[in-house]
Amino acid sequence: MIPFTSLAEACSAISSFIRCCADEPSTEGFDELALGLFAFQFVHNTPYANFCRTENHTPETVADWRDIPAVSTRVLKSLDLTVLPVADRETVFRSSGTTQTNRSRHFHSRDSLAVYHTSLWTWFAEHLLDESANRLLFLCPELAQAPKSSLVHMMDAVAKRLANRERCFGADGQWRIDGEAAVDFLHDCATQNEPVTILGTAFSFVHLLDHLDTAALEFQLPSGSAAMETGGYKGRSREMPKAELHQAITTKLGVASERIICEYGMCELSSQAYDGKLGQANAAPRLFRFPPWARARVVSPETLADAELGQAGLLQVVDLANVSSVFSLQTEDLAKRHADGFELLGRAELAESRGCSLMNLTHA
Numbered sequence: 001m002i003p004f005t006s007l008a009e010a011c012s013a014i015s016s017f018i019r020c021c022a023d024e025p026s027t028e029g030f031d032e033l034a035l036g037l038f039a040f041q042f043v044h045n046t047p048y049a050n051f052c053r054t055e056n057h058t059p060e061t062v063a064d065w066r067d068i069p070a071v072s073t074r075v076l077k078s079l080d081l082t083v084l085p086v087a088d089r090e091t092v093f094r095s096s097g098t099t100q101t102n103r104s105r106h107f108h109s110r111d112s113l114a115v116y117h118t119s120l121w122t123w124f125a126e127h128l129l130d131e132s133a134n135r136l137l138f139l140c141p142e143l144a145q146a147p148k149s150s151l152v153h154m155m156d157a158v159a160k161r162l163a164n165r166e167r168c169f170g171a172d173g174q175w176r177i178d179g180e181a182a183v184d185f186l187h188d189c190a191t192q193n194e195p196v197t198i199l200g201t202a203f204s205f206v207h208l209l210d211h212l213d214t215a216a217l218e219f220q221l222p223s224g225s226a227a228m229e230t231g232g233y234k235g236r237s238r239e240m241p242k243a244e245l246h247q248a249i250t251t252k253l254g255v256a257s258e259r260i261i262c263e264y265g266m267c268e269l270s271s272q273a274y275d276g277k278l279g280q281a282n283a284a285p286r287l288f289r290f291p292p293w294a295r296a297r298v299v300s301p302e303t304l305a306d307a308e309l310g311q312a313g314l315l316q317v318v319d320l321a322n323v324s325s326v327f328s329l330q331t332e333d334l335a336k337r338h339a340d341g342f343e344l345l346g347r348a349e350l351a352e353s354r355g356c357s358l359m360n361l362t363h364a
Contacts, residue, residue: 001059002036007083007324010040011111014293014320015118021292022122030293033320034065037327044083048326065295070304070316070330073268076104081326084109093150093267096231106150106267112324116270119321120154121161123291127261127274132195132224136167137185139200139208145173150267151230155199166194170208175236177204179211186219186253195224198253202229202245203237210237212252220254226278227255230263232347264288264344268329270321275341287341294319298337301348304330312336312345 004010017033020026039059042049048071052058055069062068071081082089088109095104108116136159140146143156159167170182189196200208205227212218227249240248246260258281265272271294276282290296295318298307307313315335318328334345 001039002032004036004040007040007044007109008111010037010323011115014323015115017320018115018118018122018291018293022126025292027292030295030320031065034068034318034327035059035062037320037323038062038065038068041083041326045081045326047079048081065318066297066306068318068328070318070328071326072330073104073266073332076106076268076325077102080105080107082107082324084112084324091153092148093153094148095267096149096151104266104268106325108324112270115321115323117157119271119291119293120157123272123274124154124158125161126291127277128197128226128228130224130278132226133165134195134197134224134226135185135189136162136165137182137189137196137198138167138169139171139177139182139198139204140169141171141173141175142169146175151201151265154265154272158199171200171204175201175204177207177211179208179215182208183211183215183217186221189225190219190221193222195222195226197226197228198249198255199228199230201231202240202242203231205229205245205249206237206240209248209252218252218254223256224259225253225255226259226261227253228261228263230265258282262286262288266331268322268325269294269317269319270323271319273342285338285343287338287343289341290317290319293321296335296342298335298342299330307337309337309339314348315342315344 017029042052042059052069057067057069084107089107090110091108091113093106138155140152140155143152146152168185170178249255249260250257259278262275263272271291273288273290275286275288297316298313299316300307301314312334315331315333320327332348334348336343336345
């Protein structure tokens with residue numbers, strides 16, 4: 001175990017580990033960092049410590065990262081699970097939704113936000129960047145219009161990293177697509193023969209495609225164009241099966257199917273998973289992979305034990321970049337376990353599951 005005496009010390013160690021993994025992918029050191037971060041969060045996150053005690057798992061008894069208690073993401077809708085005192089909560093991410101209530105909260109300080117940026121950019125660049133210096137069309141608002149959206153924050157960070165590229169943010173603060181602005185930008189990319197990467201949620205792509213249908217428009221975007229699709233629909237548009245959505249992106253926009261990459265992330269996490277890389281063959285089924293500083297497990301909803309290879313269960317994520325919150329999270333997403341990744345199957349309809357009771361997370 002690597003002991004941490006301060007959040008700054010923990011952030012520095014995790015950032016260094018991420019940079020080392022980027023230079024030479026390796027899992028060596030993950031266990032020690034995970035156990036040290038668990039001990040730090042146990043001391044500074046009282047509700048989480050109370051929960052761990054009810055599970056009889058404490059820093060003194062846990063010797064393996066797999067035994068670190070995972071908190072259901074639904075709990076973050078009701079409790080502020082953070083090591084940060086109120087004065088240090090400089091940024092907050094809220095989960096997406098159509099209402100302002102019952103949404104998860106993920107607080108960041110300046111130090112923990114720097115870890116988030118290091119994590120997101122390192123894995124994004126690995127999967128979404130290649131030799132094509134693409135323009136960027138973001139099907140989301142600018143940061144000033146949606147400052148609490150982790151996805152918007154991520155896209156803003158990408159835009160800043162790629163500041164020399166032409167870009168367009170094609171939605172307002174209510175996530176309504178500006179069809180005219182998006183079409184004008186895509187038309188200019190096509191006429192100037194400059195590839196473009198389109199990044200957005202599934203529902204934003206549906207809105208864009210519907211606008212193209214209404215206007216009787218199609219694009220054959222330049223070779224090298226790409227798309228990053230993420231998230232679900234949440235009642236914001238009609239729903240389309242993923243294969244149908246991707247086929248429409250190819251048909252209506254001219255983006256080759258092998259250059260459509262899916263991202264998996266959530267406001268409660270600081271790292272993202274992708275189901276492929278530009279320039280590499282992505283065989284079916286498309287498997288999502290987290291970076292070396294995060295671990296994905298597929299567990300039985302009844303026992304929380306690891307599912308067998310090829311079996312379905314609930315997705316659990318241990319994310320070292322979640323320095324200021326809880327880094328072991330139990331999601332409500334169904335997944336199938338594979339030897340080299342996980343296959344997303346959709347959302348689970350769950351009753352309150354074992355180990356996720358709010359009663360176990362109340363303050364002492």
